[in-house]
Amino acid sequence: MVISLTTTPMMCAHLLKPHREGEQHNWFYRTSERFFSGMVTMYRHSLAWVLDNPGLTLIVLALTVALNIVVIVRIPKGFFPQQDTGSAIGMVQGPQDASFPS
Numbered sequence: 001m002v003i004s005l006t007t008t009p010m011m012c013a014h015l016l017k018p019h020r021e022g023e024q025h026n027w028f029y030r031t032s033e034r035f036f037s038g039m040v041t042m043y044r045h046s047l048a049w050v051l052d053n054p055g056l057t058l059i060v061l062a063l064t065v066a067l068n069i070v071v072i073v074r075i076p077k078g079f080f081p082q083q084d085t086g087s088a089i090g091m092v093q094g095p096q097d098a099s100f101p102s
Contacts, residue, residue: 050057
């Protein structure tokens with residue numbers, strides 16, 4: 001945590017440079033930047049809708065919690081088969097002419 005709060009900001013200030021005016025980017029950068037800008041816009045609109053409709057948001061939250069409880073109760077929970085004996089067996093195989101020290 002000390003590194004994150006002290007040296008990381010200094011390294012970023014040293015390594016990351018501001019964009020120059022008129023700098024050209026390749027097609028992948030431009031395409032991905034449009035995609036990320038669209039995602040930010042979609043997130044901004046959805047967040048504004050949620051903040052404008054708190055009652056419906058709480059209903060959806062309650063339904064989600066109830067559905068999770070139903071799923072937890074109905075899904076089988078056995079990670080191990082019923083006939084599990086609680087033991088594990090392992091083997092090591094080497095060449096026939098190997099000595100004990102090797």
